[in-house]
Amino acid sequence: MLYALIAGVLFGLYYALIGLGLNLTFGVLRMVNLAHGDFVMIGGFAAVTAFSAWHLHPLWSLVLVAVLIFAVGIALYYVLVPRIAATKDPEMISLVLFFGLSQVIEALAVMRFGNNAQSIYEPVFGKAPVSILGQPFPAVWVVSGLVSLLALLLVYLYLYRTRIGYSTRAVMASREEAEVSGISVHKVSAIAFAIGLGLAAAAGALAPFMLGGITPDLGVGLTVTAFAVIVLGSLGNPIGTVAGGLIYGIALMLMQTYLPSWSALLPYLLLLLVLLVKPSGLFGRQVRSA
Amino acid sequence: MKQLRRYLFGLAGVAALLIAGCGSTTSTTTTSTAPKDITIGTLYAGSGSYATSSLPELAGLKFWMNQVNKDGGVFVKAYNKKIPVKLVDYNDQSDPNTAQTLYTQLITQNKVNILVSDFGSVLTSVAVPIAQEHKMVLFDPTGTGASFFTPTNPYIVLTGLPTSAVWPDNLAKYLLAQNYKNIAIVYAENDFDQSQDQTLTTQLKAGGVTPVYNQGVPTTTSNYDVIIHNIAATNPDAVLELGYPNNDIAFLQNLAASGQHFGFLFTIFPGQLFSLLEQNVGAKTLTDTYTYPTPPLLAYNSGVNYGMTISQFTQAFQSANGSAPNFLDIAGYNTGLAIQKTLETAKSLSQLDLRAAAGKIHMFTLDGDFTINSEGAQMGETLPVGQIQASGSGLKTVIIYPTSVATGSAVH
Numbered sequence: 001m002l003y004a005l006i007a008g009v010l011f012g013l014y015y016a017l018i019g020l021g022l023n024l025t026f027g028v029l030r031m032v033n034l035a036h037g038d039f040v041m042i043g044g045f046a047a048v049t050a051f052s053a054w055h056l057h058p059l060w061s062l063v064l065v066a067v068l069i070f071a072v073g074i075a076l077y078y079v080l081v082p083r084i085a086a087t088k089d090p091e092m093i094s095l096v097l098f099f100g101l102s103q104v105i106e107a108l109a110v111m112r113f114g115n116n117a118q119s120i121y122e123p124v125f126g127k128a129p130v131s132i133l134g135q136p137f138p139a140v141w142v143v144s145g146l147v148s149l150l151a152l153l154l155v156y157l158y159l160y161r162t163r164i165g166y167s168t169r170a171v172m173a174s175r176e177e178a179e180v181s182g183i184s185v186h187k188v189s190a191i192a193f194a195i196g197l198g199l200a201a202a203a204g205a206l207a208p209f210m211l212g213g214i215t216p217d218l219g220v221g222l223t224v225t226a227f228a229v230i231v232l233g234s235l236g237n238p239i240g241t242v243a244g245g246l247i248y249g250i251a252l253m254l255m256q257t258y259l260p261s262w263s264a265l266l267p268y269l270l271l272l273l274v275l276l277v278k279p280s281g282l283f284g285r286q287v288r289s290a
Numbered sequence: 291m292k293q294l295r296r297y298l299f300g301l302a303g304v305a306a307l308l309i310a311g312c313g314s315t316t317s318t319t320t321t322s323t324a325p326k327d328i329t330i331g332t333l334y335a336g337s338g339s340y341a342t343s344s345l346p347e348l349a350g351l352k353f354w355m356n357q358v359n360k361d362g363g364v365f366v367k368a369y370n371k372k373i374p375v376k377l378v379d380y381n382d383q384s385d386p387n388t389a390q391t392l393y394t395q396l397i398t399q400n401k402v403n404i405l406v407s408d409f410g411s412v413l414t415s416v417a418v419p420i421a422q423e424h425k426m427v428l429f430d431p432t433g434t435g436a437s438f439f440t441p442t443n444p445y446i447v448l449t450g451l452p453t454s455a456v457w458p459d460n461l462a463k464y465l466l467a468q469n470y471k472n473i474a475i476v477y478a479e480n481d482f483d484q485s486q487d488q489t490l491t492t493q494l495k496a497g498g499v500t501p502v503y504n505q506g507v508p509t510t511t512s513n514y515d516v517i518i519h520n521i522a523a524t525n526p527d528a529v530l531e532l533g534y535p536n537n538d539i540a541f542l543q544n545l546a547a548s549g550q551h552f553g554f555l556f557t558i559f560p561g562q563l564f565s566l567l568e569q570n571v572g573a574k575t576l577t578d579t580y581t582y583p584t585p586p587l588l589a590y591n592s593g594v595n596y597g598m599t600i601s602q603f604t605q606a607f608q609s610a611n612g613s614a615p616n617f618l619d620i621a622g623y624n625t626g627l628a629i630q631k632t633l634e635t636a637k638s639l640s641q642l643d644l645r646a647a648a649g650k651i652h653m654f655t656l657d658g659d660f661t662i663n664s665e666g667a668q669m670g671e672t673l674p675v676g677q678i679q680a681s682g683s684g685l686k687t688v689i690i691y692p693t694s695v696a697t698g699s700a701v702h
Contacts, residue, residue, distance in 0.1 A: 007516050106337065115341030117539050121546065121572040129549040138515065138547035209547070212512040212540030213570050217338045217384070221510065256507070256516045261479060264508030 003135045004253040010141045012249020013148035014210050018203045018222060019229035019241045020155060021196030027172040027236035028192040029081060031094035035102040037222030039069060039197045041109060043204020044214035048118045057124060062147065062205035069201035073194030081193065082186065102219055109216035117213025125209070140209040147206065151199060152242055158195070159238065168192050172236060228267035232274050234281025243282055324369035327376040328633065330355070331402030333392050333417075335409065338384025339510075342535055342566060343618050344409035347431055348379060350615070350622020351406065353607055354630070364630050368638045378402055382413060390416040397424045403639055404429060404629055409618065410534070411435035411454070411482035412509070421445050427645045430666075431625040432618070435481025436488075439665040445641065447648045448668040449628040450621035450657060455485040457582060457673050461556065462493035464675045464691040465528055470554060474503035474526035476517055476541075478533040483509075486532050502526055511537060514544045521552075528554035535559045535566060542571040542579075553702065556580040560678060561587060561687070562617040573685050576678045578701055580690075583676035584617040585657055587687040596653035596660075597627045603656050624657040677701065 022036045046065040050056040056064075080097060087093045125143050129136035159165040167188045170178040179185045208214055211222075225248070233244030248270060255263040274281060332351065335344035355375045358364050363374035378400050382389035389408060393416065396402050405421055406429045407414040414433020421428035428446045430438070436455035438446060451457075465473060473494060477487040484506065491501060502524040507517065511533075518541075521529055529552040531541045538557040545555075560567045561581035568576060591599045598606065603623065607615040615623075628648065633639075636647035645666075653660045659670030675691040677700050688698035 003519050004516055007519075011513070110337050110341075115335075115337060115345065116566055117342065117536055117570055119539065119543060119570045121543060121570060121575065123547070127549075129547075136549060138544070138549075140547060141515070209543075210513065212543060213536055215339065215536070253516045257520055260505045260507045260517065264510050 001257070002133065004257045005250060006132050006135055007137065007141070008250030008253035009246060010137065010145040010249070011210070011253060012246035013145045013152075013242075014203065014206065014245075015225065015229050015248050016242045016245025017148040017151050017199060019226040019233070019245055020152065020238055021199035021203075022223070022226045023230040023233070023236065023238045023241045024155070024192050024199070025196035026230065027238060028168060028189050029094075030175075030236075031081075031084070031091060032098070032227065033193075033196065034095060034098040034223055035105060035219070036196070036200050036226060037224075038102050038105040038109075038219035039200035040204040040207060040222050041214060041216065041218040042069065042105065043201035044207035044211075044218065045109065045113050045118065045204075046201070047205040048120055048208055048214055049113075051120050051122075051124070058120065058205050058208070059143075059147075062202050065205055066198040066202040070194045070198035073197035074190050076197070077190040077193045078186075081189065102223070106216050106219060113216060115216065117215050119208040119213040138209075140206070144206045144210055147202075148245075151202060152239075155195070155199070155238055164188065164191065225267045228271045231281055232270055234283040237281070237283050240281060240283030247282075324366070324371060324373060325403070325639075327374045328364060328366065328404065329376050329378055329400065329402040330404045330406055330629065331378045331396030331400055332406035333380050333382045333389055333396075333408040333413065335384040335413065336381035339534070339536060340384040340409050340413060342563065343432070344384070344413070346616055346618035347409045347622040347625075349611060350607075350619040350624070351431075351626050352377065352622075353610060353619070354623045354626025356610070357606075358626070358630065364633050366633045366639070367635055368633075368643075382408060384413070386413060386416045389413050390420065393417045393420045394424075397421075397426050404644075406431065406625060406629075407433050409433075411438075412480055414438065415481060418443070418446060425641055427641045427648070429625055429629055429648075431621045433482075434485075434668075436485035436667075437481055439663075439667040441665060443665070444645055446666040447628065447632075447645065447662055448666055449625040449660075450668070450671075451584075452669060452671050452673065453485070453667040454482045455489045456667075456669065458486050458490045458493070460673060460675050460691055461530075461580075461582070462490050462497070465494065465554075466497040466499065467691075468554075470528040471499055472524065472526045473499060473501045473528045473530065474521045474524055475501050475505075475530045475532065476503070476514070476521065477506050477531075478509040478511065478537050479506040480509050480534075482534075483532040490530070507537075509534060509537065512540045514541045515548060518545055518548050518550055522548075522550050526552060528552070528556070530556040532558060535563055538567060539570045542567070542575050546571065546575045554580065558582060561673075561676060564687070565616065568685070573680075576685060577680050578677065580675060580677050580700075581687070582673040583687045583689055584673065585620045586615060586617070587676065588658075588674070588689065590654070590656050590658055593654050594656055596631060597623070597655045600656045620657055624655055624660075627653070627655050628660065 025033045043065045047058045047061040050061045084090045084094050126139040130139050130142045167183045171188050229244040229248050233240030334348040335341045363372040366373050380392040405426050407417040411433045418438045422443050422445045430448045431450040434451050434454035436453050477483040538559045561583045589600045631651050632648045636643045661670035663669050674689045676687045676689045690700045
């Protein structure tokens with residue numbers, strides 16, 4: 001039981017990292033990026049390739065791929081989002097467009113990396129397990145938990161301690177009011193979108209250790225799980241994602257311990273439960289109608 | 291007026307006969323004119339979780355087709371001549387729903403002569419009822435789920451492997467012979483792995499051993515850390531993980547990272563996709579683990595009386611495709627051989643005649659002894675138990691059980 005709980009916290013922090021970028025994107029753009037999981041997959045393949053080609057430590061790959069995908073995210077935003085925003089039904093169009101983008105990325109990954117699973121089996125984070133409350137855990141789980149916490153802290157500092165972060169929160173509260181008050185909504189949104197993708201890619205660099213072999217079709221399933229995590233925490237509230245991730249992680253590990261057959265259903269069960277009991281999510285704010 | 295009525299009744303009768311005729315023909319050609327080619331319809335997973343296994347299987351089937359066509363085609367007894375083989379293949383992207391539509395399309399639109407299912411039990415499970423409904427024999431290379439083979443379904447022939455319920459036969463005997471008492475089993479929940487688990491537990495219980503841990507997990511499971519911890523808590527002396535390649539990779543990776551060590555560890559796919567597993571989990575993790583060795587690890591060179599031997603196939607396949615074959619390439623090729631032998635002996639191309647001919651095949655190929663039972667299940671190609679052992683700077687697979695085919699003994 002104790003092992004499952006601690007494993008759930010560590011695994012949950014990792015899923016919070018995966019979901020964080022998706023929630024940031026949704027919070028700012030009000031669009032669900034259905035290609036989010038594919039950027040995790042890209043990060044995974046990048047880490048595997050960099051390790052096998054240059055023996056680059058996955059933590060270095062994590063930083064490099066996050067920066068690279070951040071830059072890609074800025075470009076992608078200006079190519080896609082203003083056009084979607086100008087349509088009559090941007091939410092629906094964005095769903096279709098990001099789904100298409102997901103399919104394209106997956107197809108390109110198949111062409112580049114093939115269909116076989118790829119991973120890093122060398123003990124780059126140390127051979128010995130790390131003991132937490134007397135329970136031994138793979139060292140990479142602890143590293144992953146720490147990296148996730150650091151990323152969550154950086155996002156928190158960005159949102160609550162920087163000028164552009166204040167603007168981001170203003171856009172999250174009301175896009176129109178932020179625009180009227182002189183905030184460059186597109187600039188703020190582009191940065192948030194790019195951070196979201198960068199975080200996904202960073203999580204991807206740890207995926208070969210947390211999720212087994214990386215395959216091109218990894219993205220869709222991860223997007224679904226990340227979506228469940230952010231709905232649980234509350235859509236549009238990046239900090240709520242941490243709670244969503246922890247609940248998901250602990251529930252998954254308890255399921256694997258006591259009801260392993262049902263563990264694949266968990267994201268969907270949690271989604272249903274939240275939608276039935278508290279549709280705004282655990283950290284969702286009450287909306288007052290005038 | 292009376293004449294007109296008779297004329298109309300006559301027309302209606304002819305139309306009814308034509309419609310009934312159309313309904314019953316599907317693709318069961320029974321005309322005496324030889325077709326221009328024998329069309330084989332199959333699906334493959336070009337992407338998704340089964341692509342790793344499906345693509346080599348398709349490559350093996352294509353290799354067989356090219357070999358046959360080089361010689362002017364396959365000999366069809368029904369027409370007493372050689373007829374070229376044509377392949378119609380669609381990509382199901384590892385999705386059973388897509389596969390369902392495409393199998394139907396192969397039968398109803400392409401009207402193929404021979405239907406071959408995609409890799410494995412998941413993508414074959416949707417083909418079985420479709421083939422049965424359309425009265426079409428399904429040549430099944432690797433869909434070994436025991437539930438596919440029933441006395442009421444005469445439209446299936448398993449070509450590449452025994453039914454999965456038969457797979458663990460030697461494994462269970464070996465575990466009992468070695469006096470393992472605390473056995474832990476974790477299996478992926480699909481026909482392929484579940485039927486192996488059922489056979490294992492039944493045989494072990496008959497031998498007086500009840501597994502200390504026996505849990506199913508979703509086939510999509512990609513992290514086994516907590517499960518490994520729970521297994522370790524039962525102090526097993528033998529651990530069996532039954533899954534697909536991605537399950538085996540995740541399990542072995544997590545086990546290596548956990549620092550746990552089990553005295554006897556068995557996984558399925560190192561015996562079929564050795565290179566893939568070695569690339570993903572490393573030689574050290576595989577060393578001293580157990581598996582079912584399949585060709586080419588299990589090398590049938592003597593006694594082969596139909597098709598190429600393993601050595602001949604390996605050489606020819608490598609020169610044609612530029613890479614060494616794995617078991618699934620061989621399974622695809624072996625399916626081609628089964629089709630070839632069926633066509634050589636069937637008295638017509640009607641599906642029931644094809645099935646009857648397949649039922650009478652007795653041949654020894656590079657995949658072993660080909661014998662199917664009355665339900666279409668492969669019974670000849672039994673799987674021994676092997677151990678992956680260190681050999682110089684690399685690894686080798688040693689067959690350790692049954693002793694009649696053993697090439698060495700286990701290292702503990």
